Structure formats: structure tokens, C-alpha cells
Amino acid sequence: MNLTPSDIAAVALSMKIAITATLISLPFGFAVAGLIVFGQFRGKVLLEVLVNLPLTLPPVVIGYFLLLLLGKHGWAGSALRAAGIEIIFTWKAAVIASATVGFPLLVRSIRLGMDSIDRQLLQASRSLGAPWYDTLATIVLPLSFRGMLAGSSLMFARSLGEFGATIIVAGNIPGLTQTIPLAIYDYASSPTGTTMALSLCLVSVVLSVAILFVHEGIGKKLEDGRSQ
Amino acid sequence: MKTTRHSFLRVVMLLCAFMTTAMPAMAGQLNLSAAASLKESINEMTDKYTAKHPGTTFVKNFGASGALAGQIENGAPADLFISASTEWMDYLKNKKLVDASSEKNFAYNLLVFAGATSKKVTGMNDLAGLDKIAIGSPKSVPAGDYAMQALKKAGLDQKLTGKLVMGKDVRECLMYAELGEVDGSFVYRTDALQAKKAKILFTVPDELYSRVTYPMALTSTGARNSEAKAFIEWLQSGEARSILKKYGFVLK
Numbered sequence: 001m002n003l004t005p006s007d008i009a010a011v012a013l014s015m016k017i018a019i020t021a022t023l024i025s026l027p028f029g030f031a032v033a034g035l036i037v038f039g040q041f042r043g044k045v046l047l048e049v050l051v052n053l054p055l056t057l058p059p060v061v062i063g064y065f066l067l068l069l070l071g072k073h074g075w076a077g078s079a080l081r082a083a084g085i086e087i088i089f090t091w092k093a094a095v096i097a098s099a100t101v102g103f104p105l106l107v108r109s110i111r112l113g114m115d116s117i118d119r120q121l122l123q124a125s126r127s128l129g130a131p132w133y134d135t136l137a138t139i140v141l142p143l144s145f146r147g148m149l150a151g152s153s154l155m156f157a158r159s160l161g162e163f164g165a166t167i168i169v170a171g172n173i174p175g176l177t178q179t180i181p182l183a184i185y186d187y188a189s190s191p192t193g194t195t196m197a198l199s200l201c202l203v204s205v206v207l208s209v210a211i212l213f214v215h216e217g218i219g220k221k222l223e224d225g226r227s228q
Numbered sequence: 229m230k231t232t233r234h235s236f237l238r239v240v241m242l243l244c245a246f247m248t249t250a251m252p253a254m255a256g257q258l259n260l261s262a263a264a265s266l267k268e269s270i271n272e273m274t275d276k277y278t279a280k281h282p283g284t285t286f287v288k289n290f291g292a293s294g295a296l297a298g299q300i301e302n303g304a305p306a307d308l309f310i311s312a313s314t315e316w317m318d319y320l321k322n323k324k325l326v327d328a329s330s331e332k333n334f335a336y337n338l339l340v341f342a343g344a345t346s347k348k349v350t351g352m353n354d355l356a357g358l359d360k361i362a363i364g365s366p367k368s369v370p371a372g373d374y375a376m377q378a379l380k381k382a383g384l385d386q387k388l389t390g391k392l393v394m395g396k397d398v399r400e401c402l403m404y405a406e407l408g409e410v411d412g413s414f415v416y417r418t419d420a421l422q423a424k425k426a427k428i429l430f431t432v433p434d435e436l437y438s439r440v441t442y443p444m445a446l447t448s449t450g451a452r453n454s455e456a457k458a459f460i461e462w463l464q465s466g467e468a469r470s471i472l473k474k475y476g477f478v479l480k
Contacts, residue, residue, distance in 0.1 A: 072408050088409060089360055089393060171409075172365070172394035186394060190367035191298035191319065 006174050007200055010183040011207075017091060017179060018159035021098035022152050025106055029151060033110035034140065038122075055104040059164030062100055066093070066169045094170035094177050098159035105158055106151040113147015114140065146219065153215035157208055180204050256283040258456055259305045261296040263312035263370065263442065264397040265337070265416050269475045270310075273468055277459065284455050292397040294368030300325055300447060307450030308460060310334055310442055312398075312416075313370035317443040327451035332464060336478040337440040339374050339432040342420040343405045343412025349429040352382045352436070362393045362401040362413035370440070371398035375414035378436035402426065416440065418476040442477075 003011075036048055054062055070087045071077045080087060087093050117140065125135045163181040170177040172186065184200045187193030262270050267290050274286040289296065289304075293311040297319050300306050309326060311317045320326045341349065347358060355361060364372025372395070379385040393410055395401035401413035405426040412429055420428045444463065450456040462468060469479055 086359075171360075171404075172396075173360075173390065173392060174394065176390045178394070186365050186367060189292065189295045189298070189365065189396060191294065191301050193367055 003199055007183060009175050010178050010180050011203060014160050014179040017094045017098055018156050021095045021102060021159045022156045025099045025103055025155060026148065026152065029103060029106035029110055030148065033107045033114055037111055037114040051107050052104050054101050059101055060168060063097060063165030063168030066097060066100065066165065088169060089171045089173065091177055094166050094179065097165035097169050098162045101162055101165055102155035102158040105154045109151030109154060110144055110147040113144045117143045149218055153211055157211050160207060256455055257285050257287060258307045258459060259287045260308050261289045261300060261306040262310040263293045264290045264399045265312060265419055266310060269471055272471050277462060292364065292369040306447050307453055307456040308444065309447055310444040312442055313373060314441055314443055317445060326445040326447050330451060330460060331443055331445040334442040334444040334463065335472050338417040339414060339437060339440060340417045340420050340428045341412050341430050341432060342415050342423060342426045342428050344408050344425045345411040347411060349412060351430050352384060355384060356387045358411040359391065360393055360410040361388065361391055362395050362404040362410040364398050364401055365394040365396065369397055371414060371416060374437040374440060377438065378432050381436045421476045
């Protein structure tokens with residue numbers, strides 16, 4: 001197995017984008033999951049549908065919508081350009097693409113975690129006079145940890161494999177936005193690149209397996225910690 | 229319940245029958261794999277040919293020549309292959325997948341740099357001042373390979389790292405230029421002539437890259453097909469060549 005410098009750059013870039021996408025999505029994911037689980041308001045079903053939409057839409061469609069939104073002639077694009085912020089065809093676009101496709105997975109896992117929180121604890125907290133943000137920070141947040149961890153691992157793994165939206169909105173720029181899937185696609189498009197593609201595929205598999213092991217490991221540790 | 233199990237089995241059997249029904253190959257149907265830059269000209273040519281020979285219909289597959297060669301290698305149906313570089317024709321010749329005796333040069337082309345940018349770009353040396361440049365992926369797109377040859381010969385390839393957006397074929401590069409997402413792209417002159425917003429900023433000097441040549445040949449399946457042989461003959465006729473000329477291809 002031999003990896004060229006641009007392959008190693010692709011691996012590093014994939015990790016950087018996946019980590020960034022997961023970290024910036026966590027607060028939003030937590031907020032949205034909290035709204036869905038504990039909130040009672042009109043249009044909650046609409047929120048649920050919107051959040052789950054990227055899960056059912058083809059990633060290419062998501063990429064295209066992001067392009068329409070953030071592109072040079074896009075709805076938000078001209079405002080961003082006036083502020084001097086370039087998003088399309090930079091690694092930031094790749095982060096946004098990964099964050100968008102991975103968001104439903106994150107919210108789902110956090111919701112599952114939040115659903116299992118004993119409501120009596122929340123009622124007890126309220127009856128003791130704690131404001132909602134106190135309850136959120138001291139009761140909901142720690143008890144959602146497992147869900148957040150599961151969601152983060154899933155989202156991280158999904159981001160590593162994100163292709164359709166990324167190639168539309170971030171382009172295939174070696175050294176700047178060419179992540180592992182894009183690099184493999186580049187090699188696989190050429191009949192002479194099949195061995196190089198296989199090397200990168202192997203790296204991809206190793207990374208995914210490692211993430212899954214870490215996910216199971218930390219999950220187990222939390223389980224053991226709680227049952228003591 | 230017995231009735232649900234029967235209807236379930238029936239559905240499964242229907243599905244199996246559906247999936248195993250082979251599409252009958254229509255008599256007189258030719259499979260064409262051609263470089264992406266040939267789209268409009270080949271479409272016009274096949275329309276003209278079918279009008280004269282109603283028994284022959286075409287299934288056309290346009291894409292990057294390298295990707296097409298890979299498809300043919302993996303068994304994709306093709307009777308005729310037109311590549312945008314000799315590299316991919318030679319690749320298939322070495323694998324004995326095309327009939328080398330049927331090979332002819334179909335057309336030639338020129339490499340240009342086209343874009344919709346307002347920045348001043350008059351030659352290769354102005355490229356380093358741009359933000360993003362689209363180029364076909366040199367591993368599979370001949371236009372990208374020619375462009376990379378030119379960049380290397382001009383000593384610019386290192387200066388442009390992180391600025392080159394890889395397109396999957398030359399038309400995707402043109403699309404990036406048209407949309408203004410890149411400052412400009414390396415495309416063929418014939419592609420730039422089709423563009424609406426992007427215009428030719430400069431023609432890449434000839435000495436920097438090998439001549440853009442479109443070899444065409446019958447595949448080993450096509451060589452056994454008399455209609456394919458008739459079509460490849462027609463492609464060398466005056467009628468076909470006038471269509472090529474119309475789209476801006478170089479004929480000699």
C-alpha cells in the first residue's frame with residue numbers, strides 16, 4: 001500500500017472537516033433535540049420533518065440547494081461576498097455540507113438519549129424552583145451525554161464518507177477540499193488508478209472501524225460509570 | 229394466513245421474472261462512447277445519419293475519455309469509441325478491446341482558457357493571480373491532461389496548488405466557468421464557442437502541450453457489426469466533416 005502526499009493530505013483534510021462539522025453541530029443538535037423532546041408548540045411536526053429531510057434527500061440535492069443558497073449568485077451568497085466571506089469551493093463549504101447531511105443523525109441519537117430521562121427528575125427540579133436553563137445545564141445535559149456521544153460518532157463517520165453534497169458545493173480541489181471519498185472517486189474514474197483507489201479505500205475502512213471501536217468503548221465506560 | 233402467503237409468493241415471483249427479463253438488443257442499435265466535447269456535433273451527426281438510414285439508431289454515452297475507456301474495459305457495451313486523446317485509444321488497443329485496423333483520426337482541437345471573470349487574464353503568466361481555476365482531472369480527462377502538460381511546461385503547476393478545481397469532464401469545467409464559481413477553466417476552443425457567459429481569455433500556446441487529437445475506432449464487438457462499419461465510414465465523409473467544421477473543430 002503506497003500513499004502519495006496528496007492522499008495523505010486527503011486523509012488529514014477528511015479528519016479536519018469531520019471533526020469541525022461535528023463540533024459545530026453539537027450545540028445546535030442539542031438545542032433542536034431538546035425542543036423536539038421537551039417543547040410543546042405548533043409546528044413541531046414541521047420541525048421534525050425539516051430536521052429529518054437531509055436523511056431522505058439525495059446528498060447531491062442537498063449540495064445543490066446549498067450552492068443555490070451560498071453561491072455567488074445565491075440567496076445569501078451576495079451578502080456573504082460583500083462581507084468578504086468566501087464559502088463555495090473552500091473547506092468551509094465542505095464542513096457545511098457534512099454538517100447538513102449529518103445533522104439528522106445527531107439529533108436522532110440525542111433525542112433517544114433525552115427520551116430516556118426520567119421526567120420526574122425534571123419535575124422535581126422545577127418544584128425546587130430551578131429556572132429552565134438551570135435544569136437544562138445541570139440535569140438534561142449530563143443525562144444526554146450518552147446520546148450526544150453516540151450521535152457525534154455517527155455524525156463523524158458520516159462526515160468522513162460524505163461525497164455528493166461535498167463535490168457540488170466544495171468542488172474537488174486537491175489540498176483544499178479533496179477529502180478521501182473525492183480522492184477515491186478521482187482514482188476510480190481512471191482505469192489506471194484502481195490500485196491507488198484500493199489503498200485509500202483501505203484507509204477509509206480502518207478509520208471507520210477505529211471510530212466504531214472508540215464509540216463502543218466510551219459507551220461502555222459510561223455504562224459502567226453509571227451503574228456504580 | 230394462507231392467502232397472504234400466496235400473494236406474497238406471487239409478488240416475489242413477479243419481481244424475479246421482471247429482473248431476469250433481458251432487454252432485447254434492437255437490431256440496428258449502435259452504442260457510441262464519445263468524448264464529452266463531442267456532444268453537440270455527434271448528436272447532429274447521428275440525427276442526420278438516422279434520417280438517411282432509418283434502420284440505425286444510436287445509444288450515446290458522453291464522458292471523459294479515460295472514464296469511457298474504463299467502462300469499455302469493464303464490459304460496457306460499445307461499438308464505436310471516440311477519444312479526445314491518443315492515450316486512451318492506445319490503452320484500449322493494448323488490451324485488445326478495439327480493432328486497431330479501424331482506427332482513424334476524427335478531428336483535432338485547440339486548448340483555450342475561458343472564463344467570465346473581470347480580472348485581466350491575457351496569458352499563462354496571469355494565472356497565478358487568480359483564485360480558482362477549473363481543470364479536468366488529469367487522471368481521466370484528456371483536456372485536464374493537456375492543461376497539466378501546459379502548466380508543467382510553463383513552470384506554473386507548483387504555484388497553483390490549492391487553486392485547481394478538478395472537473396470530471398471538460399463540460400463540468402465549462403459549467404464552473406459559466407457559473408462564475410471559478411475565474412476560468414481550461415477547455416477546448418469548441419467548448420468555449422458553446423459558452424454563453426464565459427469567453428475565451430487566451431489560447432494556450434501550441435508548444436506547451438501535445439496536439440489535441442480525437443482518434444476513433446471500432447471496438448472488438450463493433451468490428452463484427454456491419455452497421456458500425458458503415459457508420460465509421462460515414463464519419464469520414466464530407467457531410468460529417470462539414471458538421472465538425474461548423475462546431476469549430478480542426479480537420480487536418
